[in-house]
Amino acid sequence: MPATIKGAKTFVDEVAAEPGGEKINECIQCGVCSGSCTTVEWWEYPPRKIIAMIRAGKRDEVLSSSSAFNCVTCYLCTVRCPRGIKPAQLIHAVESIAEREGYRPKTPTLKLFKCLRDAMRQGRVWELGLAMKFYLSTNIFSALGNLPVAFSLISRGLMPIFPPKKVKGRREVAAIIDKVQAMQKTGELQ
Amino acid sequence: MKYYTYYPGCAMETTGKPIKSSIDAVTKVLDMELRELPDWTCCGCPGESINELAAVSMATRNLALAEKTGLDIAVPCSCCYRNLLNAHVTYTEDPRIREQVKQALAVVNLEYHGTVRIRNLVDIFVNDIGLDVIASKVQTKLSGLKVASYYGCHETRPYGPDDFEFPVWQDQIVEKLGAEAVFYPLKAQCCGGAQLFSQIDMIHKLIYKIIDNVEGHGAQCISTTLCPLCFSNLDANQGLIKSRSGARFHMPIIALTQLMGVAFGLKPKELGLNKNISPALDVLKPYLKVRV
Numbered sequence: 001m002p003a004t005i006k007g008a009k010t011f012v013d014e015v016a017a018e019p020g021g022e023k024i025n026e027c028i029q030c031g032v033c034s035g036s037c038t039t040v041e042w043w044e045y046p047p048r049k050i051i052a053m054i055r056a057g058k059r060d061e062v063l064s065s066s067s068a069f070n071c072v073t074c075y076l077c078t079v080r081c082p083r084g085i086k087p088a089q090l091i092h093a094v095e096s097i098a099e100r101e102g103y104r105p106k107t108p109t110l111k112l113f114k115c116l117r118d119a120m121r122q123g124r125v126w127e128l129g130l131a132m133k134f135y136l137s138t139n140i141f142s143a144l145g146n147l148p149v150a151f152s153l154i155s156r157g158l159m160p161i162f163p164p165k166k167v168k169g170r171r172e173v174a175a176i177i178d179k180v181q182a183m184q185k186t187g188e189l190q
Numbered sequence: 191m192k193y194y195t196y197y198p199g200c201a202m203e204t205t206g207k208p209i210k211s212s213i214d215a216v217t218k219v220l221d222m223e224l225r226e227l228p229d230w231t232c233c234g235c236p237g238e239s240i241n242e243l244a245a246v247s248m249a250t251r252n253l254a255l256a257e258k259t260g261l262d263i264a265v266p267c268s269c270c271y272r273n274l275l276n277a278h279v280t281y282t283e284d285p286r287i288r289e290q291v292k293q294a295l296a297v298v299n300l301e302y303h304g305t306v307r308i309r310n311l312v313d314i315f316v317n318d319i320g321l322d323v324i325a326s327k328v329q330t331k332l333s334g335l336k337v338a339s340y341y342g343c344h345e346t347r348p349y350g351p352d353d354f355e356f357p358v359w360q361d362q363i364v365e366k367l368g369a370e371a372v373f374y375p376l377k378a379q380c381c382g383g384a385q386l387f388s389q390i391d392m393i394h395k396l397i398y399k400i401i402d403n404v405e406g407h408g409a410q411c412i413s414t415t416l417c418p419l420c421f422s423n424l425d426a427n428q429g430l431i432k433s434r435s436g437a438r439f440h441m442p443i444i445a446l447t448q449l450m451g452v453a454f455g456l457k458p459k460e461l462g463l464n465k466n467i468s469p470a471l472d473v474l475k476p477y478l479k480v481r482v
């Protein structure tokens with residue numbers, strides 16, 4: 001077991017120890033989350049099934065699947081769940097574990113999240129830089145479809161081609177992220 | 191005069207520029223003063239999916255700064271609004287997370303005491319300023335204009351305060367401007383902004399569903415929430431998507447404050463209307479005082 005989940009015995013305990021996963025044992029498998037999901041047609045395993053698989057201990061199948069990374073965080077599942085489980089946060093807990101443990105599900109979204117994480121360290125997000133970094137690290141040709149959009153945004157001055165002025169708070173933000181990651185790494189959190 | 195601490199968010203500086211200028215212009219008319227939070231940083235929303243604790247800590251940094259001003263914090267961007275509010279709720283209700291966030295903020299000598307009220311700008315318009323005051327500022331009634339209000343997700347989900355799935359506040363504002371509010375079921379459906387770069391097919395399908403639904407209910411334009419991600423996603427991407435008829439969509443996308451500004455008699459340029467990609471000015475022409 002990894003250090004971050006000191007004391008956790010099973011996969012379901014591990015998810016329950018992650019922020020957002022606390023209420024996983026209260027799920028009654030009604031399927032309202034899957035039925036409400038905006039993007040369910042792109043998921044290999046819908047949210048209800050993921051919860052069932054976690055409870056059945058299918059750690060590798062869940063963490064190596066791209067399913068959770070299709071979540072657009074629209075919270076329809078969360079406001080409808082009759083047990084108040086907050087499935088969207090639970091899905092984020094799965095994504096967090098998968099990312100931290102080095103699982104590499106086949107989806108560009110994981111890469112996007114990592115680029116976003118780097119962008120946030122600068123204090124404010126510079127969209128064009130983020131987009132270029134993402135496309136260069138995934139598939140540069142997939143950017144072609146977005147060129148007309150990028151062009152109309154840039155020509156209206158809505159997507160600056162130079163990074164924004166650096167804000168003072170960026171050092172504080174980086175220090176906060178470093179501290180959080182250090183706590184997560186050493187397992188201080190349990 | 192009402193005072194608020196203003197948290198614009200990263201996207202408001204770039205793709206949200208048209209919204210930002212219209213907010214500045216409209217809030218002046220409504221006797222509000224938005225004081226931008228000094229040294230604000232990214233709310234942390236983009237990283238939430240892979241590290242909730244880091245996201246909550248980043249948001250709490252901004253809340254700790256805002257707390258010093260003693261004012262409510264006004265947030266137009268739905269994602270920032272939800273993430274700041276989520277951080278506040280998590281921080282005040284979950285002792286375990288609170289301890290962890292406290293440790294993270296201690297590194298930069300900040301502390302949050304949990305006293306900030308995080309408010310969506312639409313909420314402020316309806317509940318602090320009031321619909322009657324908004325109606326009293328109207329100079330050109332938008333009579334005959336059929337407007338579909340688009341709320342997106344995070345303006346109301348998961349924290350409200352308007353209804354989660356059938357919110358009405360934007361529609362009420364639109365009606366006060368003299369326009370006709372068009373009901374359509376997908377008004378709080380997700381536009382997919384979170385996957386903007388990574389899954390283009392998904393985004394196109396979600397946008398198709400929303401605009402197709404709006405067209406089907408006979409609206410002439412969409413008045414969006416003040417979230418720059420929703421606004422820009424619908425505004426910039428629809429030109430790539432084929433509608434039911436086979437032609438590409440050309441639905442005018444207008445931010446709520448832009449529409450309010452037109453009714454208040456403000457100039458299109460002040461409202462950033464020259465920067466919209468969709469043909470927003472086409473439907474607004476009859477109501478503008480200045481020729482464009």
